[in-house]
Amino acid sequence: MSHAHPQSLFVLGCSHHETPLEVRERFTLSPERIPALLQALQQCSNLSESLVLATCNRFEIYAHARNEKALPDIREILCQTLEVETALLNAHAYRLQNLNAIQHAFSLAAGLDSQILGETEILGQMKQALAIAQEFENTGPVLNRLFEKSFQSAKIVRTQTGIDKGQISIGNIAADLAKRIFGKLHKNRVLLIGSGEVGQRTAQALKNRGVHDLTVSNRTAENAQALAQTLEARELPFQELTQSLHQFDTIISSTAAPGHILSREDFQTAQRTRPARPFFLIDLAMPRDLDPALDSLENCYLYNLDDLAAIANENLARRSDECQPARTLLNTQAWQLWLQLRRRALMPAD
């Protein structure tokens, strides 16, 4: 790490890359406590600008320093606010300066530094962090420009590379597959069997993509009722399941039943009333709820947990392949910003 130059931009923080979970827990700052930290940083005479980014995977302070005393001041404020020892902070915190700090912010906004590569949630969190810092008047020309350019670069990277292509969550993969089978999902009739968490998330992902007609069925009536309320869905008595199959297009099964709850014959009967309409069957249960022989049925598309996980892994591998082109693009953008800031005499020429 290089020494902080007078009037330099730097980022001090810790993330899931280097810091174990039990340490990160100690650096956690609830949203209510961020304003107090921002105010403390604002009162520091050695800092001209500051911003706090606190997510579940990272805690970072972006700052523009007036002189070399800024860094010890920030460490002291941070240790007081988080109630942690200076030694712990020094052991786990990283510090990046000037061009490296810009490259880090750009990578972060593009999702390259995220636990789930290419995810877009971090962009929203960065925008929120900027908005809060601006509200407290902690930011100025350097940090405002840094973050705005980060957002623009993230957009460029997402457009020009495949860094965010291909879903990697089970729910979104299932929703993508449903679109490949049915096209628009607003008329899709979805049945959720059981109350497994992954099943609920998959149903929610389908609702987010336009599904209006959701029905839940559970062996325990109370669970079905609670689930129906949570997902704003209709209820179907479990004993009527087999004879009602023809009413649904997508069936998500996520029960704790020891064996198959629906057989090939059940669907063959259901298909007779709707031979041209496909069935999309998502088996998220372990052991499996749906007879694997269903896959051989014409117009029946069966996906189990392994199938969905294989797609997620493949998409993740493709995203990793896009990492290097994305970094090259971001480094060029970061270099342009660095030159701009230097031209405006806001940054040191070291």
Added chain:
Amino acid sequence: MFENLDLSDRGVFLTATTLYGLAAALGLYGILRPKPYPRIGVLPLVAVAFLIQTLALNLRGTVVGGCPLGNPYEVSQFIAWSAALLYFIVGPACRLRLLGFFTAASAATLGLIAALLPAWDYPYTTGRFGGEPWIELHAALAIFSYGVLAILALVSAMFLLQQHGLKHKRHQGIYALLPSVQQLDTIASRLLLTGTICLSAALIFGALFWFENPDRVPVFKLSMTGIVGFGYLLVLLLRLRQQLVTRRHAYATILLFILALLSLWPVQSARHPGSPQAQPDLQQNP
């Protein structure tokens, strides 16, 4: 319209075929690269190829004094032209972005085969329909219906490809770009209805002519067109009764279209038993 232009219609046809080929190559490049499929590129190229092919058909039509459907070369070009025309109607209406690639590839293949087989472009007596408007209408409708049925075969092929991807858990590349199986199945059923109506109408007009001039219509041609027409009617009937759906329906429409294409050669041979040397060169009959 273009009679004053000093152009060889075969050269213009070849230009259109080349452009269709370029559009297909561009579409293939769009499918294979990891970036999103280009929204523009294939469509303008197919549009230019279509216009050039229209010019070529017009040039040939001016020379033969009617709709240029006198030999397999002209019929191939007319089918490719009809399929491209249908693509402009079906593609945007149904948001089938990959249909452009498939149409361009088929038109290029058809054009290339026609270009590589000079024997197909044999001479025939111009003005062959003898000024019979009903027969002109019959021929134009029949070939237009072949265009519809060509697009139907392409949509069916897209359906089979998407279904194969879904069944075998493949989701990258071309599979991610294809429309949903249900959408393709719906479009296929509509195209089948349209194509069968057009073909039936063509056959009815042809039958009216046959009743009046039984000696002028070869029995073999009549049988072949009858078999193709009956085949499509049967598939339509089974589809309406939901007895032939999805995969089997797709296979049936592809096989029927191959049969329809294969029937063109014997139909042409039946009409011109002595071709290619029996008739005077059409270039001598402006």
